[in-house]
Amino acid sequence: MKIALVTWSYNTYEGVSRCVVELANRLVSSHEVHIFASAFEQSPPEGVNVHKIDLRFRRQYPAECEFILRVRTEVKRECFDVVHLHAPVLLPAQVLTSHGVFLSAFRSMRRFPSRPRRDVLYRRILIDYIQLLLFSYHILHRKTLITAVTERVRQEVVSFSRRQPEEVPVIPNGVDLDLFHPQLVKQWRKRTRADLGFRDDQFLLLFIGNDFRYKGVRYAIETIARLPEKAVLVVVGAGDPKSIPGSQDLLEGLMLSRRVVFVGQDREVWRYYGAVDALLFPSLYESFGLVVLEAMASGLPVVTARTVAFGDEVIRDGHNGFVVGCPWDVNEMAERIRTLMENPELGKSIGKRCRETAELYSWDRYAELTEAVYEQVVNGSDSYVPEPSS
Structure with missing residues (x-):
C-alpha cells in the first residue's frame, strides 16, 4: 500500500x-x-x-x-x-x-x-x-x-x-519493551544519580512533561512538600518553573534545598527511568499518558490520577500502581508514595506487575x-x- x-x-x-x-x-x-x-x-x-x-x-x-x-x-x-x-x-x-x-x-x-x-x-x-x-x-x-x-x-x-x-x-x-525495561536500574541508577548529585538512599520521584501548568507539576510539588525530606522530585521537560502557578515561595524553598530539581528536556529519558524509584504524574488531562506506560515497562511503580486515561483504565490501585481520584488529591498521592518509601519490597512487587501489564502494549x-x-x-x-x- x-x-x-x-x-x-x-x-x-x-x-x-x-x-x-x-x-x-x-x-x-x-x-x-x-x-x-x-x-x-x-x-x-x-x-x-x-x-x-x-x-x-x-x-x-x-x-x-x-x-x-x-x-x-x-x-x-x-x-x-x-x-x-x-x-x-x-x-x-x-x-x-x-x-x-x-x-x-x-x-x-x-x-x-x-x-x-x-x-x-x-x-x-x-x-x-x-x-x-x-x-x-x-x-x-x-x-x-x-x-x-x-x-x-x-x-x-x-x-x-x-x-x-x-x-x-x-x-x-x-512502548519499546527493549528500550524501557527493568534492567535500566542496573545501567543508570548510580551513574544518573551521581550526575544529578543525589545519594542512593534518597527516594527519587520522576515527572516528565513539557506543559507544566497542564501536566499538573504544581500538584507534584505540593505532594513532595508533604513527604519526608529524603523524597526528591526530578522534573524532565521543557518549561519555565516560574510559569507554574501556586506558591512560588514553596517552590523556591524546595528548589533551594534540592528537593525539586528541573533538568530540562532530555531525549534520553530512559536513564531517568533507571535512576528513580517511582513516577509521579498528576496531569490534569491525558487521552493516553505515554510516560505512564514507559515507566511501567521500566518496572517502576506509578502514582497518577484518573484524569490520565491509560492509568485509569489499566492500573488497579495498589496492585500494579497507584491511581487517585483527582490530580489535586495531593494528600492521597503523598500517602501512597509514603507507603512505597516505607515498604521497598512492595515497590518491587508492584514494579514487577507494572512490567507484566506493559508487555501487553x-x-x-x-x-x-x-x-x-x-x-x-x-x-x-x-x-x-x-x-x-x-
Whole structure:
C-alpha cells in the first residue's frame, strides 16, 4: 500500500509524534510510506519518503494554523491508498487517529475546582477549538475511519459523533519493551544519580512533561512538600518553573534545598527511568499518558490520577500502581508514595506487575492493529478490527 502519515512533527519525545515514528519504522518494510510534517528532528528509516511542510510563521499557534491549511495541498499532489491523520487537518482521509476530543475534555474539565480549571483553560483554547471544527469535518465524512487511543477517547468520539462504539476501534499506543525495561536500574541508577548529585538512599520521584501548568507539576510539588525530606522530585521537560502557578515561595524553598530539581528536556529519558524509584504524574488531562506506560515497562511503580486515561483504565490501585481520584488529591498521592518509601519490597512487587501489564502494549502490536485498519478501509470491509488483549 501507498500510505501517507500526517503529523505536526516527527520526533520521539512527544507522544503523538512518537506514534508516527514507531509506526513508520514498522510499515516501511512492506509498504510505501510517506510522512508529512512541519519538522523532522530525526531522520526516518531508509525508504521513507519525507515531505517537510515549510512554514512562514514561527510562533506556535499561527504556525499550527498554517500547517493545517498547507498540508492539504501537499498531500493532494499524489494519490495514496491510505491517508492516515494523527491530527485533524482540512483534508479528506481514510483514517484519523483521535488522541482526544476537545469538546468532551472541556466539558469534563468544567467540573474541576477553580484552581485546576484555570490551569486547563490557560492552554491552547483557540487552536484546540480549530481542531474541534476540523474533527467535526472528518465526522461528516463518514468514510473516514476514526480510531481511538483509549476506551475513554472512544467514548468521547461516540458521544460527539453519534457513531456506534464498534465503528471506533481502540488502538492503544505502544512502548519499546527493549528500550524501557527493568534492567535500566542496573545501567543508570548510580551513574544518573551521581550526575544529578543525589545519594542512593534518597527516594527519587520522576515527572516528565513539557506543559507544566497542564501536566499538573504544581500538584507534584505540593505532594513532595508533604513527604519526608529524603523524597526528591526530578522534573524532565521543557518549561519555565516560574510559569507554574501556586506558591512560588514553596517552590523556591524546595528548589533551594534540592528537593525539586528541573533538568530540562532530555531525549534520553530512559536513564531517568533507571535512576528513580517511582513516577509521579498528576496531569490534569491525558487521552493516553505515554510516560505512564514507559515507566511501567521500566518496572517502576506509578502514582497518577484518573484524569490520565491509560492509568485509569489499566492500573488497579495498589496492585500494579497507584491511581487517585483527582490530580489535586495531593494528600492521597503523598500517602501512597509514603507507603512505597516505607515498604521497598512492595515497590518491587508492584514494579514487577507494572512490567507484566506493559508487555501487553508493544509497538509491534500497535502496528499490527493499524495495518488491520488499513486493510479494512482499502478492501471496503465492514469487519471489526480486533481489540488488543488485556
